[in-house]
Amino acid sequence: MTAEAERTLRADAAHNAGRLLAAAREVFAELGPDAPLKAVAERAGVGAMTLYRRFPNKEALVRAALERSITDQLAPVAERALAAGDPGRGLVALMEATLELVDRERNLLAAATNSGVLTADVTAPVLAPIARLTQRAQAAGTLRGDVTADDMARIMGMLLNVLWGTEPGTGAWRRYLALLLDALRPDRAGDLPPLAAPCDHSPAADCLPG
Structure with missing residues (x-):
């Protein structure tokens, strides 16, 4: 040939x-x-x-389709957020884009969950920049300083569980995102209970649909 x-x-x-x-x-x-x-x-x-x-097999197709969605739709948002001068606004933009993607592609995410392919390495392109933006926003004084990357992963998991209980395309999850963001403001910060002991699974697993 x-x-x-x-x-x-x-x-x-x-x-x-x-x-x-x-x-x-x-x-x-x-x-x-x-x-x-x-x-x-x-x-x-x-x-x-x-x-x-x-x-x-179906698992390979679902994983590749999900990775393509993340690459096409979330990677550019993460890149812009990390390059922006306001990390707090970049963090919110990436959280919103992630929730919008899940809302649009609920069935693909459900197929990924059912197939066991929604693993930490698949969610890392989202959770890793969220963790970096969290640190930068804290350094800029726009995010309470006692929040950890693990906290943010779990917060995303909470928001996704809320999303899965709402009608697709309604944007009802935005109310709960606003409530959580309000709680993350430095001027609203109260004392937090101690950090929970780590689980046997990755924090990324908390972002799986419920």
Whole structure:
């Protein structure tokens, strides 16, 4: 095979993978977390064998689709937030964007949870910048100083649990985000109870849908 032919095959494979990931997000949104992979292949306009060559099982497809969503929709927000001059506002922007993503793609997140692929390394691109922005906001005096990165991960988990109890697309979670943000202001800070002992699982697990 010539080098040109190999490049063409790689380009075709990348194109098919992109179509499959986009189709997966659409199909899960429409049919729910138990959507069949056959429907994803049909939506992408490829054969089942093409799907299975790229994604050998549902877990691999769901994980890749979720990682693509985070990369496309949250990574740019995190980058802007970390580069902004006001880390407190950047932190809020990233928290809002994360909740908006989950609200839009509830079924994909549910499929990831059911498949066991929503692991710490998948959520790290969100939780790591939240932790850095927390420290910067504390240094700037716009966030109470006794909040830890683990606290913020658990707060995101609390907000996601609230979100899963509201109607999709209503933005009802914003009320509870506002309440929690108000509690994080330095001028509202009261004494906190001691930190809880760490669990056996990663703090990222607290951000899983309930």
